[in-house]
Amino acid sequence: MKSDYSNLLPLSPATLHVLLALTGGDLHGYGIMLEVARQSGGQYKMGPGTLYDNVKKLLKLGLIEEASAESSESEPRRKYHLTQIGSSVLASETERLTGVLREARRGLRLHEERHS
Amino acid sequence: MSNLQSQLYGAMIRLHPADFRNEFGREMTLDFEDALTSNGFARLYLDALLSLARQWAAYAFPQTTETPITQQSLLSGHYVMVSQGCLTFFDLARASILSAIFLLAIGFALTTSSSRITISLQASHEAQHKGITVAEANGQFPLSLQQTNVANHLASAPSWQTHSTRRGVPGRNLNGVETLRHDKRTGDTPSPELPNPLWRLAALIAFVSLATWLLHRNPHTGKKIIFTTLGFLTIAMPSAFGIMRMVPVHAQILHASGPVPSFEVATIRPWEPPPMPIGQPLPMKVSPGRLRGQVSDRVHFVGEAAILIASAYNLQLGHENHIVGAPAWVQQQSNRYEIQAKIEDSLYAAMQKMTPMQQREQVEFMEQSLLANRFKLKVHFETREMPIYALVVAKGGPKLSPAKEGESTRLFDTAESEHGIETTATAITLDDFARSPLVFGGRTVVDQTGLKGAYDFTLKWGREQPADSDTRQQNGADAPYLFTAIQEQLGLKLVPTKGPVEVIVIDHIEKPSAN
Numbered sequence A: 001m002k003s004d005y006s007n008l009l010p011l012s013p014a015t016l017h018v019l020l021a022l023t024g025g026d027l028h029g030y031g032i033m034l035e036v037a038r039q040s041g042g043q044y045k046m047g048p049g050t051l052y053d054n055v056k057k058l059l060k061l062g063l064i065e066e067a068s069a070e071s072s073e074s075e076p077r078r079k080y081h082l083t084q085i086g087s088s089v090l091a092s093e094t095e096r097l098t099g100v101l102r103e104a105r106r107g108l109r110l111h112e113e114r115h116s
Numbered sequence B: 001m002s003n004l005q006s007q008l009y010g011a012m013i014r015l016h017p018a019d020f021r022n023e024f025g026r027e028m029t030l031d032f033e034d035a036l037t038s039n040g041f042a043r044l045y046l047d048a049l050l051s052l053a054r055q056w057a058a059y060a061f062p063q064t065t066e067t068p069i070t071q072q073s074l075l076s077g078h079y080v081m082v083s084q085g086c087l088t089f090f091d092l093a094r095a096s097i098l099s100a101i102f103l104l105a106i107g108f109a110l111t112t113s114s115s116r117i118t119i120s121l122q123a124s125h126e127a128q129h130k131g132i133t134v135a136e137a138n139g140q141f142p143l144s145l146q147q148t149n150v151a152n153h154l155a156s157a158p159s160w161q162t163h164s165t166r167r168g169v170p171g172r173n174l175n176g177v178e179t180l181r182h183d184k185r186t187g188d189t190p191s192p193e194l195p196n197p198l199w200r201l202a203a204l205i206a207f208v209s210l211a212t213w214l215l216h217r218n219p220h221t222g223k224k225i226i227f228t229t230l231g232f233l234t235i236a237m238p239s240a241f242g243i244m245r246m247v248p249v250h251a252q253i254l255h256a257s258g259p260v261p262s263f264e265v266a267t268i269r270p271w272e273p274p275p276m277p278i279g280q281p282l283p284m285k286v287s288p289g290r291l292r293g294q295v296s297d298r299v300h301f302v303g304e305a306a307i308l309i310a311s312a313y314n315l316q317l318g319h320e321n322h323i324v325g326a327p328a329w330v331q332q333q334s335n336r337y338e339i340q341a342k343i344e345d346s347l348y349a350a351m352q353k354m355t356p357m358q359q360r361e362q363v364e365f366m367e368q369s370l371l372a373n374r375f376k377l378k379v380h381f382e383t384r385e386m387p388i389y390a391l392v393v394a395k396g397g398p399k400l401s402p403a404k405e406g407e408s409t410r411l412f413d414t415a416e417s418e419h420g421i422e423t424t425a426t427a428i429t430l431d432d433f434a435r436s437p438l439v440f441g442g443r444t445v446v447d448q449t450g451l452k453g454a455y456d457f458t459l460k461w462g463r464e465q466p467a468d469s470d471t472r473q474q475n476g477a478d479a480p481y482l483f484t485a486i487q488e489q490l491g492l493k494l495v496p497t498k499g500p501v502e503v504i505v506i507d508h509i510e511k512p513s514a515n
Helices: A013-024 A029-039 A046-061 A085-113 B003-014 B018-039 B041-060 B089-130 B145-156 B197-213 B221-251 B305-312 B343-352 B358-374 B430-434 B467-472 B482-490
Strands: A064-067 A079-082 B130-136 B176-178 B265-270 B289-291 B294-296 B298-305 B336-342 B378-393 B410-417 B420-429 B445-447 B454-461 B494-510
Touching: A013 A029, A013 A046, A013 A064, A013 A079, A013 A085, A013 B289, A029 A046, A029 A079, A046 A064, A046 A079, A046 B018, A079 A085, A085 B358, B003 B018, B003 B041, B003 B294, B003 B358, B018 B089, B041 B145, B176 B358, B221 B358, B265 B358, B298 B305, B298 B358, B305 B336, B343 B358, B378 B430, B420 B430
Parallel strands: B378 B445
Antiparallel strands: A064 A079, B130 B176, B176 B410, B265 B336, B289 B294, B298 B336, B378 B494, B410 B420, B420 B454
């Protein structure tokens, strides 16, 4: 059964980027910050304050969870893992954004045709 | 990485709510250290600041944290959500209250420094009206402070020194100036006075706490209405605070709001100082009242035009520099005028039913009318940033003795010689002292000591400021300059600063026509 996540959409840009960053694997906070910067081509640099504001919300909503710590690390940092719900929400958001993009492209094309 | 930057960021993290700090504080610090080079300190610090605001907002209003991640918090203001649904009634009410709280806090902070000024001016205005009397050497009779002021003005003027009983000492007579403590003696209705700033702060905290407590819950319609009402009320409160606090700045100068009464008859003529034997009382303004046991409806005034204007507009002693735009002759002692005026009988009879404050205002309005008719005086009022003095506690703390039980408030000169003046104060508050007739170079003095209660003290001071202590000893002037004396003997200090002061701007004035 497909769950309805429409009540969680649209995601804020920061939330979207955090979830997107975790699709590549479990990351700790600074890893998420680096991944977000990479995904946005360096245009969006997230600070720790914004990051953990969102991490706190996502943890509470169950979209992410703490990954189990690796004992080999000398200074363990908590890593975060994208949950199944988080993945589904991200998929829903991506679908929504795809629709938005489709509509945007269509609208722009029509606009250009009218003015050409 | 700068240690200072790390400490500043650490301090910012420590300001976060405990649960958030405990859960994410350590990692935020680690991430800050890693990201400092790439993101820059300013951006990271601002980010932490925004996080701080959001977390405390979430702490104060837990409902915001229960909302989906798409729900835009009114406090976060971080992302623009184009598809955000319409704001609910509750959102609007909450936003109103929060905005009002922030405005109130800003208004409180901005006006705190000036509140002392305005409260002082208001109190000064009140005190002038209510309780200051001058005791003449040969008998007690009540006159206004303005009379005291004018007496002091005249006494301090060089041309009067030759006629003063204190020849050789630049004379300013404080003998017998008694400050009565307002309402208890006069029975006048007290003018509204703002409560203590601490009480205002306590009220603010109580309000914020109440609002926070209320907003913890999902309100029903009744509560929503209450929230909205509170929101609108608290929006109005900062404005009201601002207005209330600015009014006293203007209260120093007497403004006429409508037609002003006139004297029945008045004569103005240039005044030439007659030869006066030593011991002769100085000419001064005599307001209607009991003069040597006789009820008088006459006003007698001698002084230069600036003092006449100061008198008519209720300027404080030595504050003629608050009259701006006047031609030179207005200030010249060679251009003094003598005014003799009579109050109309019916008006005088009506004045007998008025309080002393109202009586004095009536006379001042008549003087304004006289100045307008005979001097063709036209003025307007402006508030300008001017030098003032802040009375603060000096290093080492105050050297003041608490007033004894049952003492009346008095500030008077107990001795005066060419070596200095001894001023004794009993049961006087520092606020009273700040607005006492002591001359502080024409500047308003604002009590910022924070010391409450009444005190007794004796101040020995000299009028002239010697170059140094050696000079002082050579000249035989044992008493230090007033400012030094205040610091040395009272443990207080006068600090020059600036503040809003209302001034009288002369638009037009000409020498009076012949009678």
